[in-house]
Amino acid sequence: MTATTDRVTEEALSLPADIRLNLVEKLITSLNLPIDEDIDRLWAEEAERRISQIEAGEVRLVPGEEVFSKIRAKYGK
Structure with missing residues (x-):
C-alpha cells in the first residue's frame, strides 16, 4: 500500500463503527459491480x-x- 492508502486506512479505522459501515457501503457502491x-x-x-x-x-x-x-x-x- 502507498503512504496515502495507509493514512486513509488508519483514519477510517479510527471512525465509529456506524460511520465505517456507511463508508464501506459507499466504497462498494463506487465499484459499480455487476448485479x-x-x-x-x-x-x-x-x-x-x-x-x-x-x-x-x-x-x-x-x-x-x-x-x-x-x-x-x-x-x-
Missing part, C-alpha cells in the same frame, strides 16, 4: 423464509453478544 439478479432473488427469498420462521416462533433469536461471548470462551480472545 446478479439471481443472487439478489435468492437472498430475498432467504430473508423472507427467516422472517416467517421468526414470526411462527420456529427459531430462537440469540443476541450477538451472547454468540460472541460463547465463541470467545471456546476459542479465546
